Amino acid sequence: MLYPRREFPIKEMDFVRAGEASLQVKKILQEIHADEDLVRRAAIACYEAEINAVVYGRDGVMSLEIDEDGIYIYVEDKGDGILDIELAMMEGFSTATPEIREMGFGAGMGLPNIMKNADEFTISSAVGEGTRLKIIFRTGWKKTEN
C-alpha cells in the first residue's frame, strides 16, 4: 500500500461538518499528486456519499486506501439500509423529507452521480443492515512504472 489507510468519521445530521471527510480525502489526493481530473471526480463522489451518510446513515465512516493500482474509498453507515437499490440508483428518486429538501439536498442525484464519477462503484445494502459503498478510481500508476 502506497499510503496508510485513513478513516474519517461521518456524523449523522451534522450539516456544519458534513463535507469534511471528503475535503480530507481531496487534500490527500492532491498531496500525492493524483491527476487533477481524478481528484475532482473523487471529491465529488466522496461528497455525495458523505452527504448521503449524514442524511440517511445514522453514523458512518469514510475510509481511504491507496495502492499502485488505484484509490479505494469505502463509505459505511449504520442507517436503515436501502430497500430497493435499483430504484435508489435512478436519477431523481429520493426518500428525502421536506426538511432535508429545504436544506438543498435530497434531489435524488447522489448515487447516480457517484456512479458517473467513479471508475468502479459497488453498493451493498439491506434493510436493517446499513449501507456499504466501494468507490474506486484507477490511477494507472503501476503501468507507468514499467
Added chain:
Amino acid sequence: MRLADVVQRLELKVLVGSDLLDRKVSGGYAGDLLSDVMANSAAGQLWITIQSHVNIVAVGVLRELAGIILSQDRLPDEATLVRAEQEKVPLIQSSRSTFEVSGLLFKLLNE
C-alpha cells in the same frame, strides 16, 4: 403578457394546463427551495425550478402563480402531474437551464 405567448416565444412544452394558457404572466420567480418560494414569490409569476415533486403544486396554488416551468428537461413524477391537473396549475417544461429560461423570460417581459 399571456402565458400562451410566453410558451410560444420561449419554445416551452406544456405538460399540464393547455386550457389554462390565457392567464396573464406578471413576472418570474426562480428557485428550488419551497419555503423560499412560499415566502417571496408573488401572484401571477411564472416559477422556474428543477424541483419536480408533488409539493410544488401546493406552492403554485397557494401563491397563485401563473404556472411552473421545469427547466433542464425535468420531468415531474406521476403524482405531480395528477395533482397539477386537479389543482389547475400549469406545468411547463423547458430543455434550457433555469438561468437561461429566467434570462429569456426577463428579456421578453421587459421588451
Added chain:
Amino acid sequence: MSESNTEGWVTLRRVAQILKAKVLASEDYLDREVQHVECTDLMSQVLAFVQPGYLLLTGLTNIQVVNTANISGLIGVVFVRGRPPAMEAIAKAKAVELPLLLTSYSMYEAAGRLYMNGLPGSSD
C-alpha cells in the same frame, strides 16, 4: 466599457457591477472569467454538472454551498435576495479562495440582468 478579458468572457468584477453586489469573500479573485452561469438551490444539481468557469447563483445560505462550490471547482457564488450565507460559510470561502458575492436582486432578476449582459448559460 464592460470589463472583460481579451477573449470576451465577462469577469466576476463585471458581474458584481451588473448585480450591484457586495463582495463577501476573496475579492482578490474577481478577475476570474465567467464561462457559464447556473441558478439553483440544490447542491446535487451543481455537483452533477461540473463546467469550467462556472458561476453559481443561489439562495441557499448554509456552509454546504461553499463545500459544494469548492469540490466542484466553481469560480464563485452569488447569493441572491439580499440574504448572506452563514458566518462559517464566509470564513470557509475565504480559506479556499472562493469569491462570494451578495446581491439584493432575486435569482430571476439577477439571471435576467446577467443574461441581458451577454453572460452564457449551458447552451452557448
